[in-house]
Amino acid sequence: MAHEHKLEIFRGLWKFKSNTQKIWGVLAFLTLVTTIEVVLGIIKPDFLIKTYFLDMKLLNWIFIILTLVKAYYIAWDFMHLRDEKSSLRRAIVWTPIFLVVYLITILLFEATYIYDVFKNGFMAWDF
Amino acid sequence: MDTTATTGTEENVWGGGNKPLGASYGKMMMWFFIVSDALTFSGFLAAYGFSRFKFIETWPIADEVFTHVPFFHGNYPMIYVAFMTFILIMSSVTMVLAVDAGHHMKQKKVIIYMFLTIIGGAIFVGSQAWEWATFIKGDFGALETKGGRVLQFVQADTGERAAIADFAVPLKENRIANTADKGIWFNADESSLTTLSLNEVITGFKADPNILIRTEKISEEGEKTLLNREESLLKLKDAVRVVEGANLVRNEYGSRLFADFFFFITGFHGFHVFSGVVINIIIFFNVILGTYERRGHYEMVEKVGLYWHFVDLVWVFVFTFFYLV
Numbered sequence: 015m016a017h018e019h020k021l022e023i024f025r026g027l028w029k030f031k032s033n034t035q036k037i038w039g040v041l042a043f044l045t046l047v048t049t050i051e052v053v054l055g056i057i058k059p060d061f062l063i064k065t066y067f068l069d070m071k072l073l074n075w076i077f078i079i080l081t082l083v084k085a086y087y088i089a090w091d092f093m094h095l096r097d098e099k100s101s102l103r104r105a106i107v108w109t110p111i112f113l114v115v116y117l118i119t120i121l122l123f124e125a126t127y128i129y130d131v132f133k134n135g136f137m138a139w140d141f
Numbered sequence: 142m143d144t145t146a147t148t149g150t151e152e153n154v155w156g157g158g159n160k161p162l163g164a165s166y167g168k169m170m171m172w173f174f175i176v177s178d179a180l181t182f183s184g185f186l187a188a189y190g191f192s193r194f195k196f197i198e199t200w201p202i203a204d205e206v207f208t209h210v211p212f213f214h215g216n217y218p219m220i221y222v223a224f225m226t227f228i229l230i231m232s233s234v235t236m237v238l239a240v241d242a243g244h245h246m247k248q249k250k251v252i253i254y255m256f257l258t259i260i261g262g263a264i265f266v267g268s269q270a271w272e273w274a275t276f277i278k279g280d281f282g283a284l285e286t287k288g289g290r291v292l293q294f295v296q297a298d299t300g301e302r303a304a305i306a307d308f309a310v311p312l313k314e315n316r317i318a319n320t321a322d323k324g325i326w327f328n329a330d331e332s333s334l335t336t337l338s339l340n341e342v343i344t345g346f347k348a349d350p351n352i353l354i355r356t357e358k359i360s361e362e363g364e365k366t367l368l369n370r371e372e373s374l375l376k377l378k379d380a381v382r383v384v385e386g387a388n389l390v391r392n393e394y395g396s397r398l399f400a401d402f403f404f405f406i407t408g409f410h411g412f413h414v415f416s417g418v419v420i421n422i423i424i425f426f427n428v429i430l431g432t433y434e435r436r437g438h439y440e441m442v443e444k445v446g447l448y449w450h451f452v453d454l455v456w457v458f459v460f461t462f463f464y465l466v
Contacts, residue, residue: 033241037234044230048226052219055204055218055464056204078466080461081458081460085458088233088453092234092236092237092453093450094443098162102162102163102172117187118187118190121188122190122194141379
């Protein structure tokens, strides 16, 4: 069991005196990110909704990126991945990332194809 | 530091003292379980993404579905889910504080923090039950067309949603539910009657010129398409039944798959939270009894903590893909 904790986040920009302080610091950061998400979700700024990047609204990209940021800090600091050996960390993190990215890519391409068939094919489904 | 009995040959690689990747047996197994469970959840969310991209133009808008807060009337999209998210993150924090107190062998502190974690988990599960109940009950009601699409109603002057109960005209009809005891076992769809009949809604709609129909289709502005009065009356002819609330077959919010995925994914997550609470309670009593004090370490708290954080981690994704995106 690793009793030593790495007490800095943001690549050393924010250093803590104890593990307990680091936990509260991470909580503050996670709360801030969630608040940003909720506020953006309620206001829905025009610019972010109308701009598309890779077929998806900019706002949705922001939500997904912020979610990954939150996931990173939960796994790294709450689940202590930061203190584990890098070999364990990589085995845990990269295996799902590889499989999930693969699955999502395939499924979303397939779904877009089916959408086109529904839209342009000789088939009525919205009646 | 091991949970099993130790022998004198611990330092030898082949003597049982070997810890691959620097993690103990139990912790590594918990991690392997979490990885496989994460893949299960990813599969569900990817399937959700698939169905959503398939019906990208007609998918319900989450802001219009989850608008309620307990004890308050009115339209508050996302506020309650944000609260639930915060509760879960907060209980993650008390869990990690319990793990930290365990490392320092402070039994009293572990007890307090474990207790707070259990309370947080219970509040979350309760909130989810409330969310389900509100979702199943529904608010406005809608009509369904022959093609299984949902027609919702809007007040023309205010632009706000209109509940079918507000404009439907009560008629004296003789409505009979086709149940199995009347010999009709093959038509489960009509085994229970909706509070309003299709005729009552249609009559009410024709009598009130202030009501318009809103279709599932999302316009370029990201809003549902509003028909004018003539188009609405024309569209009304396609309606075949009244839909109130949500179940696994149909729901008043729109695409049928939306409710199915909602029940399935949040249900599966809620079940994880529930089992997490149960496991936390077991460990909590073990801490009180002094089991880990005698064992000399609190690794069990750490392991159950990993599971608890994982549940929180999954919720972060569910929150994004169900409520935000």
